[in-house]
């Protein structure tokens with residue numbers, strides 16, 4: 001048997017502690033599979049005294065992860081700290097510069113610095129593996145980088161954030177508040193240190209940027225992604241979608257069209273009966289359209305310590321076996337500049353919810369504004385609304401009704417213009433809510 005592969009692991013939180021547990025549980029079998037032992041030599045975390053339920057008796061402790069990354073007694077640096085800058089970035093760079101392989105779960109870091117880090121890894125002849133960074137336990141990086149190498153991919157669509165899917169699922173099933181669901185997601189170790197990254201759609205965008213680059217061979221460009229998070233989704237939308245036969249999912253979509261590549265992240269109504277509509281809770285899914293394989297979809301846990309550790313250790317096992325691959329599936333200098341297509345040209349159906357003052361003519365005026373923009377309505381329903389503050393001229397409370405419309409195919413530009421006119425007309429009490437619909 002070859003000499004053991006020596007690991008230095010920085011970050012002993014949700015994922016880091018699970019990696020240590022997995023290595024302890026399956027170390028013997030991994031040694032057989034890889035032809036050498038994987039040996040945890042050193043760790044770095046902020047609090048040395050905390051009981052994490054893991055045995056670190058024979059492991060060196062480094063207060064500073066950058067020092068650990070430079071340590072000559074490790075072959076692989078495993079970065080599980082998180083963050084696009086600071087100690088995570090500095091330690092990953094240091095490890096690569098010192099000719100060490102790196103395994104990371106850090107999508108924020110790679111979405112910002114992935115291309116240059118990939119270049120550095122290539123220059124040093126080491127691996128930079130990141131299966132855990134996208135869709136937690138789903139082997140989507142391997143699938144795109146290796147298994148689908150013989151395909152031209154035309155579209156990717158998926159649920160890439162476990163926290164958001166968990167929140168939306170519980171809101172739908174239990175009709176409980178967004179905040180309550182988010183607290184539980186944090187308690188379960190699904191959320192980012194700053195959950196704004198999850199609910200604001202930014203974590204999904206980081207992951208989409210990486211998948212887009214792998215799928216289309218373009219440079220990583222997270223700043224070109226259209227991003228809308230789930231913070232504006234309330235129980236009225238969840239309930240209305242449910243009644244209409246849809247579920248609301250935070251989708252990440254990347255597709256090629258004549259203009260370039262469209263990348264978008266936004267809440268989306270998908271049919272309850274669709275495969276992606278049935279992906280619930282912390283599960284993620286990635287659907288791929290490719291020329292030779294056709295359509296495929298991978299589903300699995302998108303967050304949580306153990307599922308994510310599974311991907312981290314898969315990456316370490318590749319290094320132990322001597323599998324060497326370019327980080328983004330092709331040499332960094334072969335990655336094409338990213339060319340963005342315009343999201344305003346996006347066409348599809350839309351769900352619209354309006355709080356409309358209950359007065360004669362309001363309903364017809366709204367329908368007219370939609371018609372002016374060539375928008376046809378597939379369905380329109382009214383639900384009881386709520387009394388508003390007293391109107392100055394009558395002294396009586398103004399009532400509103402919830403008007404929920406589903407449009408046939410139209411463009412994003414048309415729907416935005418129509419809703420702007422409806423708001424200017426003064427028939428609605430609140431800004432219009434609109435959510436894109438995907439048939440999937």
Ligand SMILES: NC(=O)C1=CN([C@@H]2O[C@H](COP(=O)(O)OP(=O)(O)OC[C@H]3O[C@@H](n4cnc5c(N)ncnc54)[C@H](O)[C@@H]3O)[C@@H](O)[C@H]2O)C=CC1
Nearest residue numbers: 011012013014015045046080081082087105106303304308
């Ligand atoms: N929790 C999850 O389900 C998933 C997390 N990830 C990613 O994995 C990484 C780790 O996430 P979690 O384990 O959830 O985070 P966490 O917050 O539970 O753990 C982070 C760890 O890093 C340590 N740390 C922070 N600053 C440090 C420093 N200067 N020096 C040494 N250690 C330091 C903390 O003490 C803590 O042990 C992040 O990049 C995250 O985005 C990826 C997939 C799923």
Ligand SMILES: N[C@@H](CC=O)C(=O)O
Nearest residue numbers: 161162163191192303
């Ligand atoms: N916060 C992330 C963790 C995994 O990437 C999520 O909820 O998906």
Ligand code: NA
Nearest residue numbers: 131134136138
């Ligand atoms: Na993955």
